[in-house]
Amino acid sequence: MTNILLHGCNGRIGQAITRIIIDHPNLNIVAGVDPNLSVPNSFPVFDHIENCTIPVDVIVDFSTANAVKPLLEHAISKNIPVVVCTTGLSTEDVDFLHEASKQIPVFFSANMSLGVNLLINLAKRATEVLADCGFDIEIIEKHHNQKVDAPSGTALAIANAITDTLDETHTLRYDRSNVREKRPKNEIGIHAVRGGTIVGEHDILFAGNDEVITLSHSAASKEVFAVGSLKAASFLAHKSAGLYNMEHLLDQ
Known part of the structure; x- marks a missing residue:
C-alpha cells in the first residue's frame, strides 16, 4: 500500500x-x-x-x-x-x-492526462514523417473562460516536443494580427480559445497540399x-x- x-x-x-x-x-x-x-x-x-x-x-x-x-x-x-x-x-x-x-x-x-501525453508522442511521430513533406503545423487549444494563462502549458509542451523533433529552428507565433505577410515555413502557430466550461481541448493540424491531418484530444472532466x-x-x-x-x- x-x-x-x-x-x-x-x-x-x-x-x-x-x-x-x-x-x-x-x-x-x-x-x-x-x-x-x-x-x-x-x-x-x-x-x-x-x-x-x-x-x-x-x-x-x-x-x-x-x-x-x-x-x-x-x-x-x-x-x-x-x-x-x-x-x-x-x-x-x-x-x-x-x-x-x-x-x-x-x-x-x-x-x-495519459491521453494528452500519448497525443504528444503521436505529434512527434507525425512531425518526423510530415515535416519534410512541406506540411505546416498549427496548434489550437480551448479552455474554460476562467483560465488565466494563454497559451496553455499543454499547448507549449506540444509545441516544444514538435520543435525538438525538427531539424531546423522554428518560431512559435501566438498572434498574426500585426503581421502583414505570408506564413513563413518555419513557423508554428499557437491559438488560444477561451469560453464556457471547456475542460480542455487540444488539436494539432498538419496542413499539406490538398490534405490535412488532425490529431485531437478532448477532456470531458x-x-x-x-x-x-x-x-x-x-x-x-x-x-x-x-x-x-x-x-x-x-x-x-
Whole structure:
C-alpha cells in the first residue's frame, strides 16, 4: 500500500482524486493539506504542509504556483517523493524543481492526462514523417473562460516536443494580427480559445497540399488529470532521486 499526502486536497481536482481513489486499491490518502478546512474529508487535513506529521510515501500536489517551492523544501527535508501537478510555474519555480530532483524523486508534467501525453508522442511521430513533406503545423487549444494563462502549458509542451523533433529552428507565433505577410515555413502557430466550461481541448493540424491531418484530444472532466496523477504517484513512490515525467510512465 502506498500512502499519499494530497497537497491541495480541497480544490476541484483534489476532490476528484478523493472520489476515484477507491478504484486504486494499492493507494491510500492518509492526509491532506489545504488552506480551506471547511470541506469534510475521510482523512485529516492541515492548513500548511509544515503542520502535517503523518508519515507518507509520496506527495501529490494540485495546489497553486506559489505553494510549490515551500512544498519541495519540505519534501527535501523529509526525503519524500513529490508528484507536482500544479501549472503556471515561473521559470524560477521550474529551476528549483530541477534542483530538488537532485535530492528526491520529482514527477513533473505540463498535463497529467495519459491521453494528452500519448497525443504528444503521436505529434512527434507525425512531425518526423510530415515535416519534410512541406506540411505546416498549427496548434489550437480551448479552455474554460476562467483560465488565466494563454497559451496553455499543454499547448507549449506540444509545441516544444514538435520543435525538438525538427531539424531546423522554428518560431512559435501566438498572434498574426500585426503581421502583414505570408506564413513563413518555419513557423508554428499557437491559438488560444477561451469560453464556457471547456475542460480542455487540444488539436494539432498538419496542413499539406490538398490534405490535412488532425490529431485531437478532448477532456470531458478533470478526472482524467486525477487518474494520471495517481498513476504517477504509484510510479514514483519508490524511485531514486531524479526528474520524471509522463514519457517515463508511458514507457513503463
